[in-house]
Amino acid sequence: MNIFRLAGDVSHLVAIIILLLKIWKTRSCAGISGKSQILFASVFVTRYLDLFTIFISLYNSSMKIIYISCSIATVYLVYFKFKATYDGNHDTFRVEFLVVPVGGLSFLVNHDFSPMEILWTFSIYLESVAILPQLFMISKTGEAETITTHYLFFLGLYRGLYLINWIWRYYFEGFFDLIAIVAGLVQTVLYCDFFYLYVTKVLKGKKLSLPA
């Protein structure tokens, strides 16, 4: 465990909590893509099946349980508790265009052709693109609430910090997981355009709105 990995995990947790609190406090999930949230919940469920097979550390297991519970709670809030506020008309990204290719790819390119490993690979690939419905929704409505942009910032920062963690681990531990690295790079790149808007607009106190 190095500082970048820890900061990445914390940043990921902050993102998840920000979103949960935003929905809970405002009693509304307006502007949030339920589809992205379903994808993230699927990512956690398929990746953390190893909770039942191996024990790495108390930290590892507790974080996995927190991520899974929070992501499922978020999906519940969007589709059940605050369904009336869910902006489904703007959440029109075709998720099958992500899930089908990602599913196929995880069968073709993986570390080991076993059910657990294929599901892990699926979760890694799916996570890299799971934010697309949310970004698509923002591009459709042309704006995002400031709190939603903070959520996206921490979510993007998390994978960026993991990239630094992987460079660190390569040099100091000889650790190298090509699947995670390539997917993590794709994931981080998808946030770049958003990062630019976040720094140039949101951090200067302006609302994130896109030119028509």
Place this chain on the structure above:
Amino acid sequence: WPFTQYHDEL
């Protein structure tokens, strides 16, 4: 092709 026995990251 590096094979990791288990995944220790989140």
